[in-house]
Amino acid sequence: LNAHILVQEYIAEAKGRDVRCLVVGNEVVAAIERRAKEGDFRSNLHRGGVASVAYISEQEREMAIKAAQTLGLDVAGVDILRAARGPLVMEVNASPGLEGIETTTGVDIAGKMIAWIERQATPGFCLKMGG
Known part of the structure; x- marks a missing residue:
């Protein structure tokens, strides 16, 4: 088999829910909880998931910002699962x-x-965002 395969742990207690944090610079500017439609574990809104405003912990806020920074992104959508062992970064989207x-x-x-x-606009500034 000549293919790349990505395996992700299934977090049963997440029950088809995740939190999307939108990071801009060093700040989480918005967060939503996404819930999968009945019978699916994927909470993506374009797959029929439902969203509501999420209230995130300081730990989740710090994790989202650090995940974006670790990948060198100034703008990112960071998806977090609320697991029994604590919040887990599931995915970082460079172009959310x-x-x-x-x-x-x-x-x-x-x-x-x-x-x-605009605040960052200095000579030589370059926005780091996927695309």
Whole structure:
């Protein structure tokens, strides 16, 4: 088999839920909890998941920021599972979609990104974001 395979631990206690934290610079600007549709474990909104505003712990906030920074990203969507042993970073998205999280939270994330870029606008500044 000539293929790359990524294996991820199944976290049963997550019950098809995760938390998406949107990191801009050194701040989590919005967070939502996503719940999978009945019979699925994937909580992606485009797969029929449902979102609500999430209230995250300081540990989750720090984890999300550190995950983005570790990958050298100034803007990232960090997905966290709330496991029995504590929060776990499941995925870091270098080019996160904004529509679902902006609609759910009412936060103008695109505006926060622009404001952050303007604050950083110095000669030689380069936004680190996937694409």
